[in-house]
Amino acid sequence: MRNFKYFILLLVTISVSTYAQPGKFRQKMEQVKSLKVAFITSELNLTSEESAKFWPVYNAFEEKQRDLRKQKINDYVDRRDNAEVDKLTDKEANAILAQMEDNEEQLYQLRKKFIASLKGILPASKIIKLKKAEEDFNRKLLQQYREKKRR
Template identity: 30%
Template sequence: MSVFSSVFRWLSLAALLLTLVPAAQAQGGLGGGGRRGQRLGQLENAKIAFITNRVSLTQDQAQKFWPLYNEFSARRRELNRSGRLLRRDITEGMTDQQLRDNFTQSFNTRQQELNLEKEYFEKFQKVISLRQVAQLFQAERDFTKEVIKRVANVPGQVGAGNGND
């Protein structure tokens, strides 16, 4: 598994936790679609600001980069959704052949993720420098770590704190 898809998986988990935990806490359950969308929007805006700052995008670069990055993110999100559905579909009642087919589909999805990353690695270099592409990947990892750290420190939530309480 590539580092880039690992980062996205963690970001997806962090985004889910960041949106569901406060909504569940405020409403006593896992509802709150309006708040969830608002929280996702806030997270996305924070990510855009974080990456723009870290990668030092000029205004001209940003105008070309963000539509490309958004296209990449949407395609990557869809592949990750497919992968999650495959992992979720594994049940005790599956035959060996069904399990084998599920794994084959999962491997194919992961290969598609890698191919997508390679494709957009090339596309990104047409609008930002190679060094900025490297900074982009690092910024995504750092942003994900920060989100996870903040989610882990939400008082009263599963996994909150450092275990030394």
């Protein structure tokens, strides 16, 4: 979870730093996506048949997950800009908490549905390896970002 927070922070930082240059940002994101595809394919040792079935499902999941997270971030930014936390009423705070819980539940249900759909494509051991591969990739990406920042 901690690595995921750093990964989101990295993506936000990249997006802010390249806001004036959307072409560069899009290019960097495509490069990261290509690296991720290669990394996961290698780590899972996907057969061509598994790969043909897996990637469309994975890409659809990633897109839905990205949309939910984008919505979550936009909701947070809107709340932060429109109301200071100290000035919230209990009713407003409860509404925000309910919205946060709903978003987390949607992400959970999306992942649960994704895993269920993968069970028809990959053996259980590869599904577990997928989670580890995603975490390893995010960790390596963050590490490269930190090293680049130090130079």
